Amino acid sequence: MASLSIHDLKQELLTLKPVELTSLCLRLARFKKENKELLTYLLFQAQDEEGYIKTVKQEIEELFGTVNLTQLYFAKKTLRKIVRVINKHSRYSGNKQTDIELRIFFCQQLNESGIPFRQNAVLNNLYNGQLKKINTLMASLHEDLQHDYQKEISQL
Secondary structure, eight states, X not given: OOOOOHHHXXXXXXXXXXXXXXXXXXXXXXXXXXXXXXXXXXXXXXXXXXXXXXXHHHHXXXXXXXXXXXXXXXXXXXXXXXXXXXXXXXXXXXXXXXXXXXXXXXXXXXHHHTOOGGGSHHHHHHHHHHHHHHHHHHTTSOXXXXXXXXXXXXXO
């Protein structure tokens, strides 16, 4: 079955009654964990972006606590998982500031973790990739915000 375009879906959703729309949303939430997480964000956390950022930062800290430092291979797997979590939460938010703050926090945590990531090409590329994404996102922000974030980046 081919899926329709977003425009077509939007037009059909506009014709539905609120009760039908609610039942569709609940049915979507039952099928995938990500759908349920996105719906949770939109209903309960979108109004408090600062609280959402704090929650995600706590999750990132917990994941950094689980990093296996015995071998860089295991550390790399966990760090990639953390980046996936950041990508997921950034997608939910859709806010560039949230995305930048989470990525800066990741880089700070990586620096503080004691992982010798600069000695490993893959981990160094992972770190540099996050810095590149931060700089790309910063280019689209207001100049005042760019200045504030530039101070944080310079410490990395």
